[in-house]
Amino acid sequence: MPATPSSASPSVPPFDPGDPLGIDDLLTDEDRAVRGTVRQWAADRVLPQIAQWYEDGELPGIRELARELGSIGALGMSLTGYGCAGASAVQYGLACLELEAADSGIRSLVSVQGSLAMYAIWRFGSEEQKQRWLPGMAAGEIIGCFGLTEPDHGSDPAGMRTYAKKDGGDWVLNGRKMWITNGSVAGVAVVWARTDDGIRGFAVPTDTPGFSAPEIRHKWSLRASVTSELVMDDVRLPADAVLPEVTGLRGPLSCLSHARYGIVWGSMGAARSSFEAALDYAKHREQFGRPIGGFQLTQAKLADMAVELHKGILLAHHLGLRMDAGRLRPEQVSFGKLNNVREAIEICRTARTILGANGISLEYPVMRHATNLESVLTYEGTVEMHQLVLGKALTGLDAFR
Structure with a gap:
């Protein structure tokens, strides 16, 4: 029998708390470059101000933000031609994750622009409509x-x-x-x-x-x-x-499926941000003479959060590979949207308990992500709708009517 590698084997990397399943090994250098670009943009342009924007209930400078997002290729990024980046579905998903790790509102701006408005014109529009609208939308000059x-x-x-x-x-x-x-x-x-x-x-x-x-x-x-x-x-x-290439609900529903795919990734960004805040807090917040991260109940919470977070990212990556291969079904997108948003909210709520009273402060991202995800849970199909989509796929029986 072949020898089992020991924990000291040079072929086995050390455990990475930020990537416990080694999902990064599945990414290409280009995937990582796209992720890095979007993460840096969000760190520079969103994170320093997002708490104030959220408290004020506004998104100032949205047109400038759109142009900046266009300049890094984030608008309509999985579409081809007309100034679009032609990125893979996995790369688009990674971008959504990084944007929503900053704030769901920023990811929504990008998703609606690219996966709904641009996608509808790109897939169902005339050549004249595509030429009129898509280049300006890809550049962020037209929202x-x-x-x-x-x-x-x-x-x-x-x-x-x-x-x-x-x-x-x-x-x-x-x-x-x-x-x-x-x-x-x-x-x-x-x-x-x-x-x-x-x-x-x-x-x-x-x-x-x-x-x-x-x-x-x-x-x-x-x-x-x-x-x-x-x-x-x-x-x-x-x-x-009129968009000439489609009649009936197939048109808008196919656009929604494309947008839901971005949510599968994006919701994990909000979850990751909340988990990281809770993990850092647990290692530094002291009660009863030691960091709360040293108590069993807190470690149990952190372990459960990490399991659901990285399972969700792995699911999102799997769906991205299927989309890139042209094999992704709408029912599979419902599977991802239902699971990942539901688990993301639970991660945020658990993170809030670890932060205690500090969890409700905008000095930390947790409550902001939790309240944002209440909208994400509803839009692009409620929990109940995705349950019924999967129920019909599993049983062959339509419960909608």
């Missing part, structure tokens, strides 16, 4: 938003009331959309509406008469993010505003 959710229709988009009617050679759009990230600062809105021929997508310039996007205030989650309502009152659009 996009994605209008699907309505005040009365969230989990059931088939019930949407927004309607587009043909009027000669034009379309006339009427309706409301709700909880729209980037809406108040967007230059183009991808809006989904009912038509006589089924659900269609429209690339709507936000300076079109009849279009407005009042910002939603008084949020207790995603406070460092622009969230808006979209209001369309007789918005007249030319015939070429």
Whole structure:
């Protein structure tokens, strides 16, 4: 029998508390370079100010931030052509993780721009639409938003009331959309509406008469993010505003699947930030004459948090490899979104208990991540919706209706 390597074998690296499963061994040099670039940008531009932005409930300088994100290739980064970086799905996921380790609102800005608005135009738009919008969006010079959710229709988009009617050679759009990230600062809105021929997508310039996007205030989650309502009152659009390559819910749902993939990674960024804060605190906070990290109950919490965190990252990496191979199914994305966001919230809550009263302070990232993840848990499909997606896939029985 071959000899079992000892713990002192030079082929076995030392245990790394930051990467206990050795997941970095699965990454390429290019993967690490992408991750390093995004991590450094977030450390320089977001982390020094994010607590104040969150407390103030605003994201100042969002247009400048978008241009900076464009300059490092983070906008539409997994798309090809039109100024997009053409990065792998794994690299896009690593970027989402690093952005959400800074704040969920920053990752949401990037996800909505690239995985929803840009992706919809890239996949379903005409060549003229792609040339008009995508280069500016990839550079961060044009911010996009994605209008699907309505005040009365969230989990059931088939019930949407927004309607587009043909009027000669034009379309006339009427309706409301709700909880729209980037809406108040967007230059183009991808809006989904009912038509006589089924659900269609429209690339709507936000300076079109009849279009407005009042910002939603008084949020207790995603406070460092622009969230808006979209209001369309007789918005007249030319015939070429419609996305020509898709009809029906397949269009917006495929965009959502792409965005959910980014959340699978991003939620682990929020979890990692909270875990690292708790680990550092546990090693330095003293009670009863020694660091609290030396007590069994605290170590049990840290061990359980580390297990779920790195399982989640491993799951995200696996899904990224499947996406890069063209083999990722929507049910698998639901698997990842359901597990990782749910576990990320639990990691944040456990981290808060380790920090005690300090856990509610914005001097630490934990409570900010926890409240942000309450929104992440809901958007791009609630827990219940992803449970039912998986339930249908497992049983073959549809519980939605």
